[in-house]
Amino acid sequence: MSAPSLFRRTSDFEIVPLTVEDCADASALHAQGFRRPWSDGEISALLHQEPVFGFIARRPGNGWNSSAGGFVLARLVEDEAEILTIVVRPRNRRAGLGWRLMGAVLRQLRAEGAASLFLEVDEANREAVALYRKLGFDTVAERAAYYDHDGGARSTALVMRLNLG
Ligand SMILES: CC(C)(COP(=O)(O)OP(=O)(O)OC[C@H]1O[C@@H](n2cnc3c(N)ncnc32)[C@H](O)[C@@H]1OP(=O)(O)O)[C@@H](O)C(=O)NCCC(=O)NCCS
Known part of the structure; x- marks a missing residue:
């Protein structure tokens, strides 16, 4: 199997809730998607705000390929929600991870009765x-x-x- 197809395989990623332990990985991912990257401290400060939540795509295990593939952060206030950021690691793009991360957000928002997402x-x-x-x-x-x-x-x-x- 060639390296690019291995990197593009995303079915072995799990989408799990983003926690403060993930902030350094999330910050490193953010730097791969945006000109003004968010530090792990900034992401951690957001996550500590009660209405903010997120998900991260992780490969299970501790090996070389267990790194994160992308993450999303969202905020829900009353019944109105907002995507704060979403990024997928360049080598894992166009393989469904962004879709799955957004899907996890949408499931949580619907479960919490949100009316709209901006x-x-x-x-x-x-x-x-x-x-x-x-x-x-x-x-x-x-x-x-x-x-x-x-x-x-x-x-x-x-x-x-x-x-x-
Ligand atoms: C935007 C981003 C998160 C998409 O993540 P991704 O994992 O590559 O997206 P997916 O593979 O889940 O794509 C889902 C759908 O989005 C659309 N899409 C994604 N990338 C596309 C591309 N390069 N060209 C055209 N359509 C694309 C397609 O409709 C795709 O469905 P399909 O593959 O069945 O056609 C990713 O490109 C990224 O991290 N960009 C840099 C950061 C960024 O711009 N974030 C958004 C700021 S608002």
């Missing part, structure tokens, strides 16, 4: 927008020139919503 995404982020559309999110607002990029370019933020009722 998120904000750069309209230029093709992968993420495609994931959210596939999950059924609709664009409810746009914020022009919201994200700044290297070289001074700016792009629009889409505010997307999924009705959970």
